[in-house]
Amino acid sequence: MAEKELHHRPEKIPSWKSDFPIEEEQATHVGRREFAKFLGLLSGTLALGNGVIVIKALAFPAKPLEGEHFVCNADEVAVGKMFQFEIEGSKIIPYILIHLEENEWRAFEQKCTHLTCAVRYREDLGKIECPCHHGFFSADTGEVLQGPPPRPLPRLEVVVRDGKVYVREEQQEQTV
Amino acid sequence: MSNFRRSQNEAHPNKTNTLMTAIIVLLILFVGIQIWFLFGALNNALQDNIYFALTTFIGSFLLALASFWLLRYLPDPLKKSQKKGNNQKETNKKE
Numbered sequence A: 001m002a003e004k005e006l007h008h009r010p011e012k013i014p015s016w017k018s019d020f021p022i023e024e025e026q027a028t029h030v031g032r033r034e035f036a037k038f039l040g041l042l043s044g045t046l047a048l049g050n051g052v053i054v055i056k057a058l059a060f061p062a063k064p065l066e067g068e069h070f071v072c073n074a075d076e077v078a079v080g081k082m083f084q085f086e087i088e089g090s091k092i093i094p095y096i097l098i099h100l101e102e103n104e105w106r107a108f109e110q111k112c113t114h115l116t117c118a119v120r121y122r123e124d125l126g127k128i129e130c131p132c133h134h135g136f137f138s139a140d141t142g143e144v145l146q147g148p149p150p151r152p153l154p155r156l157e158v159v160v161r162d163g164k165v166y167v168r169e170e171q172q173e174q175t176v
Numbered sequence B: 001m002s003n004f005r006r007s008q009n010e011a012h013p014n015k016t017n018t019l020m021t022a023i024i025v026l027l028i029l030f031v032g033i034q035i036w037f038l039f040g041a042l043n044n045a046l047q048d049n050i051y052f053a054l055t056t057f058i059g060s061f062l063l064a065l066a067s068f069w070l071l072r073y074l075p076d077p078l079k080k081s082q083k084k085g086n087n088q089k090e091t092n093k094k095e
């Protein structure tokens, strides 16, 4: 009996406790519950984001470039120079045309595959340079030579006919 | 009166703590894997790799389900009335 009374004797409550009637233990407890719920929400959002990627890839597949596009006259671009142009499809994509050597032409997308900075042809190095983080691409194939870009530059096929330069989507068998 | 739940709680007062920590660690693990999936899918989607996107989506979805399911096991918050010694008897009755 005496033991029981000891157990249930009311503690003396300091006055600040009545001013702030929130127990520390209780407060932290709720915080962790909320944190866990927030993590659950985040998890759901991430799954949703992954789903959006799938839907986007299924509903709006990247269309290959159709037909040939006139770029410029062949004598406008000297050997070792580059020429910027754009092709308007569902969106405007900038490209560069490079006159590597006599009768050697290349066309690549100008957006760096790292963070879409505009790349440029460096004649002195014979490479394509991205000035943002010093990524280098091969001017011949568009492959990454150095730096952070994860993928090669998308490439177009160049056709020169009657002194005029055209580009078109690369034929499948010619891709490396 | 004393019941199984109460005696369990008294014998292992740290149990809710451990449970909470375990759940949060698991959730962080799940979310971490999902971020990894999403990052990979974003990178691969640029290369038109639909299968990778699909696989990571399924994985991510399952992980999200697992997270929601884990939330069911969150321990209940401590009862408010427990803080007063006077109410101890009543609280125990309620439980």
Ligand code: FES
Pocket (backbone or CB within 6 Å): A112, A113, A114, A115, A116, A117, A130, A131, A132, A133, A134, A135, A147, A148, A149
């Ligand atoms: S944007 Fe081209 S290297 Fe980073």
